[in-house]
Amino acid sequence: MSSQPRSFSAQMSSGGSSLRALTYQDTYTCPVCCHGELSVLTLTDAFACSFCRHIFTANLESQSLQMLDSVQPMVWFWTGQRWRKNGRIEGHAVVVVWMFALAIACLPAVLVLLSNYMFPPIDGGGINQFSLIWTMATLLAHAGIVLWLIAEHYQWPWYVTTKIRFSRWAGDSWVGGS
Numbered sequence: 001m002s003s004q005p006r007s008f009s010a011q012m013s014s015g016g017s018s019l020r021a022l023t024y025q026d027t028y029t030c031p032v033c034c035h036g037e038l039s040v041l042t043l044t045d046a047f048a049c050s051f052c053r054h055i056f057t058a059n060l061e062s063q064s065l066q067m068l069d070s071v072q073p074m075v076w077f078w079t080g081q082r083w084r085k086n087g088r089i090e091g092h093a094v095v096v097v098w099m100f101a102l103a104i105a106c107l108p109a110v111l112v113l114l115s116n117y118m119f120p121p122i123d124g125g126g127i128n129q130f131s132l133i134w135t136m137a138t139l140l141a142h143a144g145i146v147l148w149l150i151a152e153h154y155q156w157p158w159y160v161t162t163k164i165r166f167s168r169w170a171g172d173s174w175v176g177g178s
Contacts, residue, residue, distance in 0.1 A: 018081065019079075020081075022064075022065075023060065030051060031076040036051025037049070055068045055069050065078070104142060106139070109138045109142065
């Protein structure tokens with residue numbers, strides 16, 4: 001089975017006049033950050049985003065883009081109006097990643113909780129509440145790390161936009177402070 005969509009010229013002839021083909025002469029919304037515009041890089045057959053600065057190669061025959069500056073191959077197909085992410089997902093790999101993420105988030109908190117119950121504090125005062133607070137802090141910290149890694153992997157548009165805006169803000173504050 002192929003993950004390639006049917007011919008774009010067939011979609012154009014049956015779809016109507018509002019659809020436009022992917023060409024090097026036009027600009028498009030970036031599929032990664034959804035804020036910048038994709039335009040062709042001078043003297044190349046590649047697109048670049050004006051906001052997130054990702055570089056893409058285009059396959060005009062299949063109406064698709066592939067991000068070049070990423071570890072994992074990310075492909076989007078142009079429907080004539082918007083981008084559609086490649087739907088091919090390896091099911092076993094996704095289950096393993098999410099199980100590993102759950103283990104990273106929960107296992108340290110469970111270990112802290114078990115140590116608190118196996119070795120309780122000598123006085124029964126406020127220390128016991130501190131151990132529960134420490135367990136919750138451990139869970140939240142590890143869950144935050146897991147969410148960050150998952151957002152880095154999936155490159156959600158809201159995450160990419162926030163990351164770029166934060167880096168520009170931090171860069172401006174460092175430049176202005178010196």
